[in-house]
Each structure stands twice: as structure tokens, then as C-alpha cells.
Amino acid sequence: MGIVLHPIGGLANRLKNLASGLHLADDLGCEVSRVVWRVDNDVHASFTDLFKSVPVGEMVSPAGWEYNLKYAIPRKQNLYIPQVYQRLRFGHVFSDASNLFPLLDDHEEMRRLASGCLESGKDMYFISGQEFYDFPDSLLRRLFDPVDCIADEVARVAESFNPHTVGVHIRRTDHRLATKSSPDEVFIDAMNERISAHDDANFYLATDDEAVKEKFIRLFPGRIITTSNPVTRRTLAGMRDAVKEMALLASTSLIIASYGSTFSHLASRIGGCGYRPLTV
Secondary structure (H helix, E strand, O other): OOEEEEEOOOHHHHHHHHHHHHHHHHHHOOOEEEEEOOOOOOOOOOHHHHEOOOOOOOEEOOOHHHHHHHHOOOOOOOOOOHHHHHHHHOOEEEEOOOOOHHHOOOHHHHHHHHHHHHOOOOOEEEEEOOOOOOOOHHHHHHHOOEOHHHHHHHHHHHOOOOOOOEEEEEOOOOOHHHHHHOOHHHHHHHHHHHHHHOOOOOEEEEEOOHHHHHHHHHHOOOOEEOOOOOOOOOOHHHHHHHHHHHHHHHOOOEEEEEOOOHHHHHHHHHHOOEEEEEOO
């Protein structure tokens, strides 16, 4: 008996969920026996497509009817059918859709409840995209071990970095709050401040908006390091680019980022670098 994890959402959310479950299992003296890692439009890649080490006993990627009948969040749209399997298979189900959010700020209570669930003799099931249990950044770094084809490209790009390289993460097309709260001007001001403080300052720019990329290359000639690949999370190549971006942001001395960016905040924890969300 132990923990079955189903990380959902984007890459950063899934890594936080995985680290949460692994650390909770360690504290409880049990194991994460299985991870359900669905390949979908949020993350169109299996875990082993992106990372070297599988940290659990079993990692599965169910699709179609198997996923919809067993592992999906029970909803009106699926007639709550997965609830039948989950009640039979698991001693307790923790889900973002029902009971998990009230526990996000009370990790001691999370541990107490989980410890009690172990007495049922059945696995617990966590279906979440949240950091539902505190974990050390060292655990996150162990999980974030990109496959060689990604790591080699990260090393190549990072050769242009220096001690004053700043990671700049600007979200636009898929995040309205980030666009409203963190307009281009706040990034321009922060970057000019960095140049004033350090003549050799340069910037690794990660953005999902090609127009923003062109604008910043024009405004800061010779100081912008970026990639030319289009941003997408719906292909394997796009997901590998996402891991590369996170690794490169983590390799800078400071990350300045759009408000509400889980991706860049996680990168700062992986790299142990400074993190500064920018808002008006």
C-alpha cells in the first residue's frame, strides 16, 4: 500500500505534484507505487521522453477508455463513471476538483490524513496539479534530469551566459492575467536597470509571443539570447523545448518573470537563483 499519483496540468504543475507525493511518501514511510502520466495537450510527451530517471516503481500513460473509466476526475461530462473504479481501487482519493484545495496551506493536516489513510490497506490516489505537500528543492533537482538531447542543447546555449545573465520569462498568448499585470514596459525598465549595474549584462529570453521576441531583440541589440523554435506544448519537440527553456532559465543568476508564472518560479527553485515577478 502507498500512493498513486496522477499529475495534471502543465509541466511545472506536474513536477510539483510529483515532488509533493514523493516527499509525502518518504515522510510516511511508504512508497509511490505508480504514477499516471497522461500524454495530452497540456504535456504532449511521456516522462521518459523528457527526463532520464523514473523515480517510482511504475509509470503508466493510459489513454482512451482506460483513462476515462479509471483515472480521470469524475465529472458531469463523464457521468462520474471513474468514481466507481476509484472507490473500489483506492482507500482515499484526493483531488483538485473536490477535497484537496483546503489542505494546500495545511501540510501538517495533509500528513495526518494521509497517515490515517494508510491504515485502510489500500493505496491513496492523488489527482492534482498542485504542490500539496512541502518538499525540498533538492528533490526537485533530482527529478529534473533532462535526457541527453535536451541537456546537450542547454549546455550549448548556456555557453553565452555570464555571471550577470538574467532569465526573462514573458507569458502572453495563454495567460491574460500575466499580460495585464506584467506589460512589456516593466521588463524593459528592469533590464535597463541591470545594464546600468553591469556593463556585460545579457538576457535569456523565453516567451510564447514571437512579436515580443522580435521587439526585445530590437530594443537590446547584442544582449538577447533566445531560441528560434515556435512555442507549443502539443508536440514532443515542443515539450522538449519547454524543458530546455526551464533548464536555461534555471541556469541564469536571476529570473524576472510575468506575474503568476508557475513555470519560471519552478525554474528558480531548480537553479537556486533569484526570482522576481514583475507587476505594474
